[in-house]
Amino acid sequence: MIIVLKPHSTPEQIDHILGRIQELGLKPHLSRGEHRTIIGVIGDENKLRTEPLQAIEGVEQVLPILKPFKLAGREMHPQDSVVTVGRVRIGGGSLVMIAGPCAVESAEVLDEIAGRVKAAGANLLRGGAFKPRTSPYSFQGLGEEGLKILRDTGAKHQLPVVTEVMDPRQVPLVERYADMFQIGARNMQNFDLLKEVGQARKPVLLKRGMSATVKDMLMSAEYILAEGNPDVVLCERGVRSFEDSTRNMLDLSAVPNVKGQSHLPIIVDPSHATGRPDLIPAMAYAAVAAGADGVHIEVHSCPEKALSDGPQALLPNRYAEVLTQIRRLAEVLGKTIAGT
Amino acid sequence: MIIVLKPHSTPEQIDHILGRIQELGLKPHLSRGEHRTIIGVIGDENKLRTEPLQAIEGVEQVLPILKPFKLAGREMHPQDSVVTVGRVRIGGGSLVMIAGPCAVESAEVLDEIAGRVKAAGANLLRGGAFKPRTSPYSFQGLGEEGLKILRDTGAKHQLPVVTEVMDPRQVPLVERYADMFQIGARNMQNFDLLKEVGQARKPVLLKRGMSATVKDMLMSAEYILAEGNPDVVLCERGVRSFEDSTRNMLDLSAVPNVKGQSHLPIIVDPSHATGRPDLIPAMAYAAVAAGADGVHIEVHSCPEKALSDGPQALLPNRYAEVLTQIRRLAEVLGKTIAGT
Amino acid sequence: MIIVLKPHSTPEQIDHILGRIQELGLKPHLSRGEHRTIIGVIGDENKLRTEPLQAIEGVEQVLPILKPFKLAGREMHPQDSVVTVGRVRIGGGSLVMIAGPCAVESAEVLDEIAGRVKAAGANLLRGGAFKPRTSPYSFQGLGEEGLKILRDTGAKHQLPVVTEVMDPRQVPLVERYADMFQIGARNMQNFDLLKEVGQARKPVLLKRGMSATVKDMLMSAEYILAEGNPDVVLCERGVRSFEDSTRNMLDLSAVPNVKGQSHLPIIVDPSHATGRPDLIPAMAYAAVAAGADGVHIEVHSCPEKALSDGPQALLPNRYAEVLTQIRRLAEVLGKTIAGT
């Protein structure tokens, strides 16, 4: 349920309404816009229906919510959200350029890559310390050692860092080292993990599940938001399909589709989507043209030696060319790459 | 890597080989068949390649493994596995009939349903206490209270019980109450959860992910087996597709497909696959004819009042008719419903 | 629109109603059941709504149709249709067993295969003379020469024959030689071809398109029925999916799904669905258990020499074993293989 307040409602009126909602065992969610203050109410709408909310002073309108996502939806939060990671703003015309290797392999390799992508214009460094691998016999990541390398390398190059968390028990550990959590595609509906990062204080990059609809993805964001963490950035990274010449099928229509329904920023990962370096540049340009708030690209200085997913990484030189072209397209679209 | 031993290899020879494998930092996995003893070796095959294993006494043959699943595959374990839950044997000609409501709602409702499905011939009771729901605002299950109700109801009706575990931290709790863990479709690639139930002492029902290939499913089983838990039963429950008149698309070819590659039992869940009670009976018969080791059907005495997934449940009367027909088909196929 | 007549409506009353419908520029479709006569009306329903049809003598009820398929649907034709090909009845408890090579290659090879499948219990011979091939450089079939061989071989072994027609211009030619037309998956929505076989006098085997929903398939059947040819048998043959270990994904739930909505017989083709001889037998059994009215299996005496799709064919010996098991399952289900 959404409660729209009158233009000049007073703090006392707002407090009164919030109190009534809490008495009923429901959670209010306050959102102050430029022109209007709105209170979203989470919980059993039936409890509220019997209450004469509309009669309370300061209330202009009480609206039931049709969309199943309340906090992620635009109804309650019409203006675009901007999520800040370190000093990098994502959304609202600011593009994030996330780059780095699939997995953190060693301090030396990561340092080399970080230096190159920073020089090219990337503003967020990625690297996996805990790796979800289809096979139990594949390289599973360096764990805490990898987190330390990632943090130190990010600090050296003045790049905030994002890394995947796979287990609710790892959340405090990862939070100590990373500037942003990544929830991978395989865990998009790992609801206990979503709740755990929802209670953490760092932003979350939530990747679309391999067979998740856009609505499913927004519902998963809702899990995080409902726990109190407002800083969610969505990521389209391709879904499974019958097409066998690409690793997944990149669904770029998800970008305007999400933007029409939700205030959350959404970025695109053409690396995992295509699995093919020859297709990544074109899909990165298309993502920006489609309105994405950033692009996530795997970069490795020696893809054939990478311990994980090497074949889908771009070389640093190629990455720099791609960023040059993205900058030109961004200009046409009235956007800038954040922090650069 | 697979080491095939000679027909009359001695215990000393076997111990010697196992010792050598462990010295190299690898895990041996012994499998004694009627005619041959086989040792599977997990870990970096390269370490072994440099070792003159074939020269060791008692060794007949050393085979590299092509299939990426070693423990789940038939190469190392050619005979069908039989998994025992309580007194119910699953596999090897014994069919399991799992029935019960989607979620445990109350002791009364579960008691009523359990009595009806037991009378119809079901041999395993299901019911969710922790529910993975797309929306954070949907009923999330009764938690430990639900587990107690499930255990007590199962005990009263002499039915072992299976229930879903969603979070690695819940594993010890669920293990105290349930006879079998269920890993749901959304968690098929929640690798930390797989490792955790792999270290537990109860059998695991592993459901296929919504866009998992048969190979992905076997790789997830491999995670559990590699931790030391040999009792994994797979479950085909439909995958996502463009067909919009059924909830998912049931891939019955997965049954012979798995059986050709793996020794693990596989059952079928036509309830989640179709989401339509009018299609469940035909799909249950087809599953048994396709060679499945059992069928998992949601049954509710009052589907329209169920708190979760009611519309896809069969009424107890209809369930009894379905089991009567399954029994007749099982006879033609030389199989029996376990424990009845 | 459906007009349900009163139990004892007279021929004069019926003629009168048919006349009124035709005056309005609409097509009536008469269906006499045991208890009721029903008139389906095809065309713009709005024209009829303004007419006081319910006032006409003999009319019991006038129902708008919600389902978009009028002739294929059960509403207007509640009892199961039985389609007769030669002396073989398909539907209503009679199973058709279609077998033969993918393509007609030579009289000798076809004679050998026909003799073997006839002996095994097949009752309809298949073989392609016009082949839809993904590549223009693959074998495209023998054309009319292939049709002659097929007809003569069928006659010798007393097996009616079915063969694919790909082009509306070929319909008269194929009709001269074949007992049943096959419309392949790639042509399921080749509407001009559907109209052409709809005007022919031979039954049609309509295969599901690779990404057609069940509703799409019924709409394509509707095209044939609307031209006046009532003898349509549907065929589930798998759809495209992300699973890469089978050629297509067999959607057996389509069988009860179709049967719930339509009176038309539906058979299953596990050969094209799986593309794997090791999976064909299990899927054939599952198809019969699911309620299919027959099974379509490719059989070749020398698959590795077949000019088209050899790898997915069963050997004649294996086919005979499969039919033995199908017969046992059919008995449990109260069905028989037609004409044997």
Added chain:
Amino acid sequence: MIIVLKPHSTPEQIDHILGRIQELGLKPHLSRGEHRTIIGVIGDENKLRTEPLQAIEGVEQVLPILKPFKLAGREMHPQDSVVTVGRVRIGGGSLVMIAGPCAVESAEVLDEIAGRVKAAGANLLRGGAFKPRTSPYSFQGLGEEGLKILRDTGAKHQLPVVTEVMDPRQVPLVERYADMFQIGARNMQNFDLLKEVGQARKPVLLKRGMSATVKDMLMSAEYILAEGNPDVVLCERGVRSFEDSTRNMLDLSAVPNVKGQSHLPIIVDPSHATGRPDLIPAMAYAAVAAGADGVHIEVHSCPEKALSDGPQALLPNRYAEVLTQIRRLAEVLGKTIAGT
């Protein structure tokens, strides 16, 4: 097989080689590039392998072809093809902007729409006279009357016209009126139709089938090229998927994927892909950024009154805005809209 000729091979040498190929019953295909002349050979490669072609004067190299598409592939034809329709060049930096209603409904409506899209910058007019409709009861198009209206309207507004052909028997009729044939998604593997337009003298717009892989699409183009018609433009228009909030899933990665393998131009149709006017603009921009050679958009001055697919059409005003933005993006990419 590809025969690469030496830089200064003479006409006599070339004629000699062509003759030898024809003697063997094979079809040669000559392609003169700036630096090299290449002869592609279609037919059984084995016949050629036994011939000492490499010994013939003027031959530099004889290469077997691995890719199954010979004429559509880049190996034999490395430079981008440019297809000319009327005076509009498609490919090689020239973008085509196809616009118009789904179906030709009347001369007045089409005239209105054509005037508006021409003014906005469209350079090719579309409109269906023969409509492939899922239901036989839906509007099927005006037939020849629609073709006449389309031709006359195109002539009046100096726009060449493209329209769908569905039946091989319609090809001569459509060829009389249209400047370009369209083969719809449902007919992408209607091989007899492909052969028929392959023998015609007008360019062909070939749309991707709903579950066709990129390779399937190129193989269908190969059918047309192999008949002698070199003017094929491909069109990505979305494929079927589980996502239910868009009509299809637009696979923009098909654009660079095709460009890497084939010299043929490829355009994108965001109207049929998304079915949602709110997503069409973003997908049109993304298509151009991805490297597409044009965009195909349905425009209708009164979508809610359109007889076919109205809801997915843009209004003329919105279309004009979209073209303004496309022009700005094209400039960054070094491309221009043809003929404007």
